[in-house]
Amino acid sequence: MQSHARGHLVYAAGGVLAVHTEQGTSIVPANRVAWTPAGFTHHHRAHGDTDMRIVFLAPSLARLVPDRPAVFLASGLAREVLLALTGPRNDEDAGPGYGPAARSRLLRVLVDELREAPEQPLHLPEPRDDRLRAVARILHETPAENATLAALGRTIGASTRTLSRLFHDELGMTFYEWRTQLRVHHALVLLAEGHDTLRIASACGWANPSSFIAAFTAVIGTTPGRYRTGHRSHAGVSPSPSVAGPSD
Incomplete structure (x- = not known):
């Protein structure tokens, strides 16, 4: 840090x-x-x-x-x-x-x-409330978890209404929006590691590759395949990783 x-x-x-x-x-x-x-x-x-x-x-x-x-x-x-x-x-x-x-x-x-x-x-906001953090921990560890918010609430001891309100008030999105965002983050990492669409869809909790492609495209603006191809072409630039210092 x-x-x-x-x-x-x-x-x-x-x-x-x-x-x-x-x-x-x-x-x-x-x-x-x-x-x-x-x-x-x-x-x-x-x-x-x-x-x-x-x-x-x-x-x-x-x-x-x-x-x-x-x-x-x-x-x-x-x-x-x-x-x-x-x-x-x-x-x-x-x-x-x-x-x-x-x-x-x-x-x-x-x-x-x-x-x-x-x-x-x-940007995936980080919850501060202990109840939300417990839900987030479960989903970070198992992105493929498809439990409903009610089921997760029973696991951690909080009502669906309370958790829904906390997601809205603290994170500015619904539980399902936050979970989709988390899954797309995880999918981007798996794409970078070279996994295929079928493997990624399963690992991130989508029922099939089509559902994964639709959700990924909605957030990223392109399909996983096009993203992977475009990313490889960008990686062909001069590999000189460096830092540009401050300037007024």
Whole structure:
């Protein structure tokens, strides 16, 4: 676990990243960018052969993006800027790189692109209530668990009405929305590890591959097959994982 004085953006040029904060977990697949504001305790976890790129933002730019963890869809321009800011030209051993003025211009373009980008439903909020945490623990350990909320409530000693209210008030979504989000997170990890659609559908609790594909597409915006193919093509970029430091 760590925290930084400045907020940072994380992009996976290859593989899948998970960013964990006290507010929950963000999954960062290809073409998504995760934002963690300054001061948030967090840690990163890589799944698959991951090429992680990190860009820190100065306060003057950080104030233009949300003051909470978020995931954005990365436009083609945003992606190229991220790669430029963390690519070989930023390696001290590779010769002259971007000067401060050029880096400032690139960072402003990046932030402008993110401000126009839609936020992605890839942040899974972490419950604080002990009853919700008990439910979450069961589902994290066994994503394929298909028990109803009433059945889970009986297991932990809470009524369906109470749990439904807590999901709505504390997490801002229904139990079924939260569980679907959890399953899609798990599916992205399994895709990064190379598992096929049939195996993933079963491991994540969908009745069949068609149901999995429909749910995955609704959240990610593309089918698992297209996602896997596109992710492999993105992984072909120059594998020079690095960190772009802060700049005003």
